[in-house]
Amino acid sequence: MAAPGKVAAFRLPPLPTIGEIIKLFRLKALKQLSQNFLLDLRLTDKIVKQAGELKNAHVCEVGPGPGGITRSILSAGVEQLLLIEKDARFIPGLQILSEAAPGKVRIVHGDILTYKMEKAFPKHLKKNWEDEPPDIHIIGNLPFSVSTPLIIKWLENVSKRDGPFIYGRTQMTLTFQKEVGERLTANPGSNQRSRLSIMAQHLCTVENCFTIPGQAFVPKPEVDVAVVHFTPLVQPKIQQPFELVEKVVQSVFQFRRKYCFRGIETLFPENGRLKRTEQLMMTADVDPTLRPFQLSMSQFRNLCNVYRKMCDEDPSLFVFNYRDELRQKKKTRSLLGSTGQPEQT
Numbered sequence: 001m002a003a004p005g006k007v008a009a010f011r012l013p014p015l016p017t018i019g020e021i022i023k024l025f026r027l028k029a030l031k032q033l034s035q036n037f038l039l040d041l042r043l044t045d046k047i048v049k050q051a052g053e054l055k056n057a058h059v060c061e062v063g064p065g066p067g068g069i070t071r072s073i074l075s076a077g078v079e080q081l082l083l084i085e086k087d088a089r090f091i092p093g094l095q096i097l098s099e100a101a102p103g104k105v106r107i108v109h110g111d112i113l114t115y116k117m118e119k120a121f122p123k124h125l126k127k128n129w130e131d132e133p134p135d136i137h138i139i140g141n142l143p144f145s146v147s148t149p150l151i152i153k154w155l156e157n158v159s160k161r162d163g164p165f166i167y168g169r170t171q172m173t174l175t176f177q178k179e180v181g182e183r184l185t186a187n188p189g190s191n192q193r194s195r196l197s198i199m200a201q202h203l204c205t206v207e208n209c210f211t212i213p214g215q216a217f218v219p220k221p222e223v224d225v226a227v228v229h230f231t232p233l234v235q236p237k238i239q240q241p242f243e244l245v246e247k248v249v250q251s252v253f254q255f256r257r258k259y260c261f262r263g264i265e266t267l268f269p270e271n272g273r274l275k276r277t278e279q280l281m282m283t284a285d286v287d288p289t290l291r292p293f294q295l296s297m298s299q300f301r302n303l304c305n306v307y308r309k310m311c312d313e314d315p316s317l318f319v320f321n322y323r324d325e326l327r328q329k330k331k332t333r334s335l336l337g338s339t340g341q342p343e344q345t
């Protein structure tokens with residue numbers, strides 16, 4: 001669990017309220033960009049507390065918008081705050097905050113999906129992977145259409161120890177649609193157990209901290225929001241390359257409601273599919289009649305380890321793509337026509 005940090009370690013000078021900033025700069029939320037703002041500073045303080053102790057920390061806030069969470073981060077007494085905001089309309093309001101905390105804030109007008117985090121922080125903050133996490137935190141309330149692809153990208157970065165994790169086990173506190181938060185933390189047997197549960201939990205300690213009701217945002221989104229905290233694990237629970245784990249997990253969850261062997265079959269070409277599926281499941285000691293959501297992390301680990309061995313023995317296996325095979329079969333069938341014979345032209 002993230003140690004609750006102290007907020008209000010630094011006092012900002014009197015500033016216009018977030019509501020006044022929104023009015024002053026005419027920052028109408030753009031529905032097409034899923035912009036929903038938090039104006040209640042008690043709530044933004046509560047989110048920032050989940051990150052842990054931020055006094056003298058280096059923080060990157062993604063999507064600061066009108067700056068509610070930004071104020072809470074500054075009040076926590078951070079050393080440096082990097083703001084990455086895609087929408088240029090917010091930059092003047094953020095500059096007011098930057099002037100209120102001289103020398104602490106760096107504003108980048110850019111897209112977090114392409115921003116290179118490798119050079120975002122000073123080199124001296126780097127820690128060995130096995131050490132305590134570095135004094136670097138990522139915090140953000142992003143649109144859901146950005147936060148889900150972003151966490152997948154960052155999980156891959158955790159696995160490869162690059163991007164923001166070049167500095168060590170950088171912690172993240174991010175918001176998601178409530179159901180996505182539940183998927184990220186779901187245990188075996190839970191209805192919400194999914195690809196995201198395995199991908200996140202094999203690489204990080206994931207904590208679903210609390211839920212913010214939709215009505216706390218302006219304008220109110222259709223859904224409630226989960227605040228989720230991630231700390232990368234020293235030892236991933238599955239010690240295989242990200243792409244391999246992703247392939248196995250994606251295949252298993254392909255047929256959510258069916259027995260798990262149905263999805264696992266799709267890892268293998270038609271020729272020898274049954275035999276290889278049996279071999280994988282037996283060696284990994286996984287009951288083929290379990291449903292995907294019932295599999296434990298250690299069962300996923302066994303499946304990945306055995307699949308890895310099979311790929312090492314037959315390297316054509318890893319590049320095999322079930323969907324391509326289906327497409328190819330469909331094409332052949334339409335070329336042959338319904339008779340199974342080539343059509344006469």
Ligand code: SAM
Binds near residue numbers: 066067086112
């Ligand atoms: N953090 C503010 C708050 O809690 O009130 C704003 C939240 S609003 C849901 C999301 C913010 O992320 C907006 O300011 C939006 O412009 C910004 N944003 C959206 N996509 C982004 C991206 N790819 N990179 C950086 N910022 C982005």
